[in-house]
Amino acid sequence: MIEIKDLKKIYSNGVSTIALNGVSFNISEGEFVAIKGPSGSGKSTLLHILGFLDRPTSGTYKFKGRNIDEFSDEKLAKIRNEEIGFVFQAFNLLPRSTALENVMLPLIYANFPQREQIKKAKKALEEVGLVSRMNHFPNQLSGGEQQRVAIARAIVNSPSLILADEPTGNLDSKSSEKIIEIFKKLNEKGHTIVIVTHEEYVVEAAKRIIYLKDGRVIKEERKI
Numbered sequence: 001m002i003e004i005k006d007l008k009k010i011y012s013n014g015v016s017t018i019a020l021n022g023v024s025f026n027i028s029e030g031e032f033v034a035i036k037g038p039s040g041s042g043k044s045t046l047l048h049i050l051g052f053l054d055r056p057t058s059g060t061y062k063f064k065g066r067n068i069d070e071f072s073d074e075k076l077a078k079i080r081n082e083e084i085g086f087v088f089q090a091f092n093l094l095p096r097s098t099a100l101e102n103v104m105l106p107l108i109y110a111n112f113p114q115r116e117q118i119k120k121a122k123k124a125l126e127e128v129g130l131v132s133r134m135n136h137f138p139n140q141l142s143g144g145e146q147q148r149v150a151i152a153r154a155i156v157n158s159p160s161l162i163l164a165d166e167p168t169g170n171l172d173s174k175s176s177e178k179i180i181e182i183f184k185k186l187n188e189k190g191h192t193i194v195i196v197t198h199e200e201y202v203v204e205a206a207k208r209i210i211y212l213k214d215g216r217v218i219k220e221e222r223k224i
Contacts, residue, residue: 001161001192002027002050007059009045009215019045020056021215029160032187033194034203037212043196044165046212050194051084051163052076064160081109085154087164091146093138093153099125100134103153110157124152128182144175151182155191162186164195168202180205 002025009020020042027033037043048054049061052068061068063083068076093102103121112120125131128148138146147167154162164183168176176199184205187193195202203209209221 001029001031001064003060003062004050005060007046007049007056007061009042009049009054010057018215020049022059023212023215023217024059025210025217025220027192027194029192030187030190031192031194032183032205032207034206034209035194035196035212036198036203036209038198041212042215043212047163047165047194047196050161051086052080081106082157083160085157085159085162087147087150087154087162087167089166089169091138091143091150091170093146093149095138098135098137099130099141099149099152102138102149103134103156105153106157120156121152124156125149127155127186128152142175143171144178147171147175147179148182151179151186155186160192162191162193164193166197166199167195168197168199176201 005024007020007023008018011017011019023042023046035043035046045054049056055068063079071079100118100121103124104117107117107120122131122134125134128151130145130148130152133141133145138149141149168179171179180202183193183195195206197203207223210217211219
């Protein structure tokens with residue numbers, strides 16, 4: 001699904017900062033991968049590139065055999081909406097929209113008929129155990145519930161790839177355990193999952209760990 005080779009990302013703001021310095025690895029369909037490393041190791045930069053939110057300075061990135069250099073920003077945005085689900089540490093829910101309306105957002109962008117939007121959004125909320133809270137606004141939900149809404153929004157389009165950036169970073173341990181269980185079940189259903197984290201219990205749930213330091217892959221581990 002993902003092939004990256006010698007990926008580099010350099011930010012220039014008067015001074016050049018190397019965020020990624022020659023990263024190479026492949027991720028197959030159906031994997032559950034954790035990307036672990038200290039703050040400033042390039043984890044989030046890498047995830048943003050994997051999700052087409054940013055482009056590398058150099059190197060190659062192939063998604064399902066297609067080199068992303070061949071695509072315009074508009075085409076990448078279309079692939080991103082159809083193929084990739086994002087889960088962020090800060091939830092990123094619209095405060096004046098209900099849980100159901102938040103989950104419907106990707107379907108609105110994809111021009112699904114409204115009846116189908118509602119049906120699919122309810123099904124996604126069922127998968128994260130929150131259909132009973134679908135008419136609640138974010139400020140009426142706990143942090144763990146808000147993250148579950150964010151996961152439902154990420155999976156509502158049935159993406160082949162789910163990218164999560166520190167998804168348990170703002171949660172207590174009990175809520176975090178629920179979130180990780182949801183990711184494990186999604187992986188069992190066939191979703192490819194890549195999680196950026198520094199939390200050991202998140203790493204334990206993954207089947208493969210890629211360790212980053214100073215913008216480089218320093219080692220990999222696979223669980224049998």
